[in-house]
Amino acid sequence: METTSLLDVRRIYAEPAAVALPRGQQVLSRWPDAEVVEVASHWQIPELHGDEANVSRWVRIKTESLVLGVKKSLAARPNGRSSDFIAPSTANGCAMACAYCYVPRRKGYSNPITVFANIEQITRYLSRHVARQGVKTTPDQVDPSSWVYDIGESSDCSLDARVSDNVRDLVDLFAGLPTAKASFATKHVNRDLLDWDPQGRTRIRFSLMPEATSKLVDIRTSSVAERIAAIDDFVEAGYEVHVNLSPVIVQEGWLEDWRTLLRQLDAGTGPRAKEQLAAEVIFLTHNEALHEVNLGWHPKAEELLWRPEIQETKRSQTGGTNVRYRTGWKGTWVRRLLEVVEQETPWLHVRYAF
Numbered sequence: 001m002e003t004t005s006l007l008d009v010r011r012i013y014a015e016p017a018a019v020a021l022p023r024g025q026q027v028l029s030r031w032p033d034a035e036v037v038e039v040a041s042h043w044q045i046p047e048l049h050g051d052e053a054n055v056s057r058w059v060r061i062k063t064e065s066l067v068l069g070v071k072k073s074l075a076a077r078p079n080g081r082s083s084d085f086i087a088p089s090t091a092n093g094c095a096m097a098c099a100y101c102y103v104p105r106r107k108g109y110s111n112p113i114t115v116f117a118n119i120e121q122i123t124r125y126l127s128r129h130v131a132r133q134g135v136k137t138t139p140d141q142v143d144p145s146s147w148v149y150d151i152g153e154s155s156d157c158s159l160d161a162r163v164s165d166n167v168r169d170l171v172d173l174f175a176g177l178p179t180a181k182a183s184f185a186t187k188h189v190n191r192d193l194l195d196w197d198p199q200g201r202t203r204i205r206f207s208l209m210p211e212a213t214s215k216l217v218d219i220r221t222s223s224v225a226e227r228i229a230a231i232d233d234f235v236e237a238g239y240e241v242h243v244n245l246s247p248v249i250v251q252e253g254w255l256e257d258w259r260t261l262l263r264q265l266d267a268g269t270g271p272r273a274k275e276q277l278a279a280e281v282i283f284l285t286h287n288e289a290l291h292e293v294n295l296g297w298h299p300k301a302e303e304l305l306w307r308p309e310i311q312e313t314k315r316s317q318t319g320g321t322n323v324r325y326r327t328g329w330k331g332t333w334v335r336r337l338l339e340v341v342e343q344e345t346p347w348l349h350v351r352y353a354f
């Protein structure tokens with residue numbers, strides 16, 4: 001999808017404290033014709049976040065609105081799966097609209113991109129946090145020798161990089177930190193990042209799933225073929241590249257669809273990429289409230305995502321009801337998929353699967 005159709009910013013909701021910062025000014029100058037609406041808090045903008053029923057307006061809001069705010073509490077949270085730590089976010093929200101996305105669960109469903117303008121404070125915080133960890137002496141599945149910080153838990157960094165220089169500043173920061181790496185998952189191919197100099201200290205995880213399923217549930221993203229085609233180029237440009245095989249959605253014929261995808265990955269990447277590629281495998285979790293909302297705009301996706309006969313519920317920490325595949329069956333399905341990975345891409349190290 002053309003970026004111009006992803007982002008055509010007409011209105012920027014801005015906290016005054018964010019406008020006062022150089023990064024806030026940079027974002028405003030990127031869209032000089034946009035109307036600027038002053039807001040007291042990036043969390044409370046009813047016309048953007050409140051109206052869960054107004055599904056038809058979402059995509060317009062995602063395309064035409066941005067929010068500029070200041071990230072108040074800075075903390076790196078321990079993780080242990082995808083990364084060692086989740087870095088304080090420099091953006092949240094997304095202009096894409098994957099039907100299973102957990103990002104809008106906290107901030108309402110249109111959830112346009114919010115950019116945090118206090119990037120200098122965030123990079124200073126991160127430098128100190130990295131320094132405090134010292135050297136990683138015990139290798140783990142996240143990385144044998146670097147502390148890995150996920151910088152894109154609440155947004156898609158490749159797309160955020162079209163809005164401001166926040167992501168570039170983070171990639172530059174980690175390029176100079178020999179004990180740590182930045183990492184983010186993405187479904188958007190932004191070739192501008194190829195001109196940066198990450199020095200192997202940023203790990204991009206391209207999310208992959210079978211093409212036909214992706215066309216149905218990954219709304220407004222780059223195609224799976226485009227993501228695979230980008231892998232060699234990003235390795236060449238100095239990124240570490242991994243893949244997220246996620247979410248794995250169980251349906252009729254799913255295992256053969258994944259076999260086809262893994263063959264595409266094998267055929268579409270060169271030896272240098274293969275040598276360093278690793279994978280995370282994550283089976284779908286879904287959410288009851290999101291299911292209800294999705295029924296209003298994308299019922300066909302829900303036929304794949306909402307399968308009570310093979311799922312079980314789990315109350316999430318934030319109080320909502322999440323669903324995931326039933327325990328016994330899921331274990332079998334994980335094993336089957338890993339067998340297919342072993343058959344089709346034996347060079348692909350799976351960091352974890354759940």
Ligand code: SF4
Pocket residue numbers: 093094095096097098100101102103154155156187221
């Ligand atoms: S690209 Fe990522 S953050 Fe954006 S809607 Fe899809 S899953 Fe959510």
